[in-house]
Amino acid sequence: MKPPPFEYYAPTTVEEAVAHLAEHGYDAKPLAGGQSLIPMMNFRLAQPAILVDLNNIAELSFIRPEDDGGLSIGAMTRHQMVEKDAQVVERAPLINETMPKIATSQIRSRGTFGGSLAHADPSAELVAVSVALDGNFKVVGPQGERWVPANEFFLGLFTSVLEPEELLVEINLPPFPERTGWSLMEIARRPHDFCLIGVVAVLTLDEKDQCQQAKLVYLSAGDGPVEAHQAAELLKGQALTAEAIQAAAETAASADIDPSSDIHATAEFRRHLANVLARRALGEALERAISNTQ
Amino acid sequence: MSDLFDVAITVNGILYEREVEPRLLLSDFLRHDLGLTGTHVGCEHGVCGACTILFDGDPVRSCLMFAVQAQGHEVLTVEGLGAIDDLHPIQEAFWEAHGLQCGFCTPGFLTTLVPFLEENPDPSEEEIRDAISGNLCRCTGYKHIVDAVKLAAEKMRA
Numbered sequence: 026m027k028p029p030p031f032e033y034y035a036p037t038t039v040e041e042a043v044a045h046l047a048e049h050g051y052d053a054k055p056l057a058g059g060q061s062l063i064p065m066m067n068f069r070l071a072q073p074a075i076l077v078d079l080n081n082i083a084e085l086s087f088i089r090p091e092d093d094g095g096l097s098i099g100a101m102t103r104h105q106m107v108e109k110d111a112q113v114v115e116r117a118p119l120i121n122e123t124m125p126k127i128a129t130s131q132i133r134s135r136g137t138f139g140g141s142l143a144h145a146d147p148s149a150e151l152v153a154v155s156v157a158l159d160g161n162f163k164v165v166g167p168q169g170e171r172w173v174p175a176n177e178f179f180l181g182l183f184t185s186v187l188e189p190e191e192l193l194v195e196i197n198l199p200p201f202p203e204r205t206g207w208s209l210m211e212i213a214r215r216p217h218d219f220c221l222i223g224v225v226a227v228l229t230l231d232e233k234d235q236c237q238q239a240k241l242v243y244l245s246a247g248d249g250p251v252e253a254h255q256a257a258e259l260l261k262g263q264a265l266t267a268e269a270i271q272a273a274a275e276t277a278a279s280a281d282i283d284p285s286s287d288i289h290a291t292a293e294f295r296r297h298l299a300n301v302l303a304r305r306a307l308g309e310a311l312e313r314a315i316s317n318t319q
Numbered sequence: 320m321s322d323l324f325d326v327a328i329t330v331n332g333i334l335y336e337r338e339v340e341p342r343l344l345l346s347d348f349l350r351h352d353l354g355l356t357g358t359h360v361g362c363e364h365g366v367c368g369a370c371t372i373l374f375d376g377d378p379v380r381s382c383l384m385f386a387v388q389a390q391g392h393e394v395l396t397v398e399g400l401g402a403i404d405d406l407h408p409i410q411e412a413f414w415e416a417h418g419l420q421c422g423f424c425t426p427g428f429l430t431t432l433v434p435f436l437e438e439n440p441d442p443s444e445e446e447i448r449d450a451i452s453g454n455l456c457r458c459t460g461y462k463h464i465v466d467a468v469k470l471a472a473e474k475m476r477a
């Protein structure tokens with residue numbers, strides 16, 4: 026099918042874009058890579074009266090190392106650019122490992138880092154990863170800018186704290202602490218498809234190689250990114266033995282998440298996968314944390 | 320109808336100047352406005368890969384872009400790859416290795432493979448399968464297509 030008619034604006038600055046959004050409110054939508062919005066428009070699931078195209082706003086496309094060791098990424102930076110960037114490899118290895126798992130090369134050439142987050146799809150890898158990495162989102166609206174931590178940004182299915190007249194402009198990733206390891210594990214029917222379920226693990230060890238901090242964030246396990254708080258609590262202060270990891274994975278799969286059934290998988294099967302994946306992801310994160318201390 | 324926009328888009332080395340409605344998909348612009356029907360349309364939601372073109376050298380879904388967004392950019396479609404009597408090595412390889420049957424999916428495979436083989440002159444089978452995982456073929460089966468990509472890589476290295 027084809028999208029219904031709409032008015033089209035292609036501003037070249039954030040200020041202009043926000044002004045268009047402020048003028049039109051709920052009738053307008055920003056257009057980033059279009060890799061989620063245009064399919065919805067082609068099927069007429071979305072029928073915005075006004076599109077504000079962000080693709081000519083050069084100031085939104087950048088990857089900038091910060092003095093504190095962190096990294097900032099502009100909202101319109103394409104997946105493909107993040108995937109190939111050497112600073113991302115060095116400062117945000119989990120992001121580097123995530124990028125090739127997002128769709129296929131022909132989608133990553135257009136899709137954007139910020140679009141993926143603003144879309145707030147609970148199956149999107151970057152949504153869970155940004156929560157696991159304690160990302161911070163810079164949002165600009167007619168009243169100015171505000172910063173929103175990743176774990177407060179996502180409100181539910183395709184819903185974030187963004188108001189219709191606001192733009193997500195930048196994502197800041199804090200420096201990776203020392204003695205930290207990470208892992209992203211997912212199961213998809215075909216590589217690069219949205220996954221049936223997936224999990225991101227980030228572990229930080231103390232001087233005694235015990236768990237100082239653990240994060241386990243699921244994707245495709247609920248209406249948004251789902252943090253397995255109870256499992257993480259079990260690990261804190263513990264030696265990360267195979268038994269401790271097993272217990273945490275079981276808690277995560279049985280108590281922390283509430284997956285649903287659909288034509289792709291039953292809730293029960295998703296819980297089974299959630300357990301296996303958490304065990305593997307925590308194992309890999311631990312190995313990497315140990316090798317990062319040497 | 321909404322306002323028309325003037326666009327100047329280079330397609331296969333030729334500059335085309337047209338007026339477009341913002342909602343016109345790039346795939347439909349190529350097929351209907353320019354008559355370049357080599358770019359095929361299968362699903363219009365980014366899944367099948369038949370509409371893949373090169374946009375400033377990168378493979379993109381032409382069904383997930385508006386023509387107005389291509390203003391000032393360069394597009395390469397399957398028509399720009401080679402001519403009947405002067406095929407691109409990837410086209411030759413698909414022909415020789417039986418990499419197509421009906422050919423509906425083929426333009427998308429070919430355009431996807433141009434940058435892939437330029438960046439990866441000697442890909443493993445696994446890398447090839449990964450590279451074509453965004454292109455669906457409903458009749459040839461992927462075995463011959465993978466063989467064709469291997470042959471294409473050989474030809475391009477020679």
Ligand SMILES: Cc1cc2nc3c(=O)[nH]c(=O)nc-3n(C[C@H](O)[C@H](O)[C@H](O)COP(=O)(O)OP(=O)(O)OC[C@H]3O[C@@H](n4cnc5c(N)ncnc54)[C@H](O)[C@@H]3O)c2cc1C
Nearest residue numbers: 057058059060061062128136137140141143149150193365
């Ligand atoms: C076949 C296919 C497979 C895919 N597989 C995956 C996958 O496995 N994993 C995955 O994570 N994604 C996948 N995607 C989605 C892809 O990553 C998209 O690029 C991404 O979800 C949306 O980014 P975009 O830049 O294309 O945004 P758009 O489609 O342009 O926008 C999406 C939504 O966000 C809003 N928006 C965009 N940018 C901003 C901004 N800066 N500020 C405020 N609002 C904004 C838009 O108004 C719109 O509502 C797939 C897409 C396709 C077509």
Ligand code: FES
Nearest residue numbers: 361362363368382
């Ligand atoms: S028609 Fe564009 S991907 Fe199928």
Ligand code: FES
Nearest residue numbers: 420422424456457
């Ligand atoms: S050759 Fe017929 S769909 Fe691929």
